[in-house]
Amino acid sequence: MSFQNLGLSDALLKAISEKGYTTPSPIQTKAIPEILQGKDVLASAQTGTGKTAGFILPILQILSQNPPQKKRAIKTLVLTPTRELAAQIEENAKEYGKHLDIRSTVIFGGVNQNPQIRALRNGIDILIATPGRLLDLHNQGELSLKQISILVLDEADRMLDMGFARDIKRIMDLIPAKRQNLLFSATFSKEIKELANGILSNPVMVEATPENTTAEKVNQTVYRVDKGLKTAVTIKMIQDENWTQALIFTRTKHGANKLCEKLEKAGIKSSAIHGNKSQNHRTKSLEDFKCGKIKILVATDIAARGLDIPLLPHVMNFELPNVPEDYVHRIGRTGRAGASGEAVSLVDIDEMPYLRGIEKLLGESMNAGVITGFEPTNEPTKNIEKKKNFRRPGQHANDRRKPAAKTFNKAKR
Ligand code: AMP
Secondary structure (H helix, E strand, O other), X not given: OOHHHHOOOHHHHHHHHHHOOOOXXXXXXXXXXXXXXXXXXXXXOOOOOOHHHHHHHHHXXXXXXXXXXXXXXXXXXXXXXXXXXXXXXXXXXXXXXXXXXXXXXXXXXXXXXXXXXXXXXXXXXXXXXXXXXXXXXXXXXXXXXXXXXXXXEOOHHHXXXXXXXXHHHHHHOOOOOOOEEEEEEOOOOHHHHHHHHHHOOOOEXXXXXXXXXXXXXXXXXXXXXXXXXXXXXXHHHHHHOOOOOEEEEOOOXXXXXXXXXXXXXXXXOEEEEOOOOOHXXXXXXXXXXXXXXXXXXXXXXXXXXXXXOOOOOEXXXXXXXXXXXXXXXXXXXXXXXXXXXXXXXXXXXXXXXXXXXXXXXXXXXXXXXXXXXXXXXXXXXXXXHHOOOOOOOOOOHHHOOOOOOOOXXXXXX
């Protein structure tokens, strides 16, 4: 399959070839012809599958078929959960639409609204927005959604996770009932299905990777490591294996800061991004990471969601997420669009239930290996104290927490 066969215009084909893409990704092959036919689409696709081009290309084509009005009205609304994702979609819309007369802009919270208002007043065709700022500017009378003919909900599952369900409902009341709807989600919970039922009409289902399965070409490795040794293991891995770049996930903002500090102390250029960091800090960190100024980006799930970092070689779960679906999202940052990647998870004994939850979701078992020199005590943190005095007859006191003899064992690859 080639981009030419998908029915895209010469102006788009030129932009695609200038980007260096030769073959459409599976989601693009499946979604583009359906969207061009005006159908509603329910797509199961995570970041890294090429989903953004999968909806932006046909939208650009549809919009470019009508000559621009003198006073442009917003015709496409793309809703996204995070500022970073919104910015990346807009970047994509500008790149793919560079040979077309289509204007797009992006609005999100956490930054001065005035430049956004100025862009809106100039008249635009495609608006990419996070729900909060969209409603805010709408309430101020700075934008109208009455001419919307295409609605995209990107990363819908994450929007629900972040509590945007009510905002989405409010937005639905502001846009015309007759429109084309495209909904993208990495996972399909009951809530997502309900949302989709309420918004889409007779949707075509398209899937990039089967529901709740991890992306192909990601080597997944799990190591059992005690909590207190995780930082040392991380530093050793980065240094010994000469990692060029990695995204490391922590469960908490505080954990992200702490790890980042320790990595910096060890001479590894790092930055932490999470909800407490300013938008400017997050944008700068992402830029520095993309151009290689920093080696490690430490992030919480929400901050990292949807980041477009092509060809990321390593993703590490410093801590496992307590929501199994987040594991799928996290490792979707590596092994992107044809390149292979490695996802390493460090799991302490208290996190074993999370690992079981992930295995259940994926329907496969993930054998946890151990790293020589960092063997786990195999004791839950809370039980170590309780069992302090327990010793088998003949066992030396120093031996009692030694694990079963096992050396370096690369787990499932
Ligand atoms: P996305 O899933 O939209 O975040 O895209 C993931 C990455 O794949 C981005 O860096 C895109 O620029 C890139 N990409 C999208 N489509 C293609 C394609 N057909 N061939 C190669 N790379 C692509």
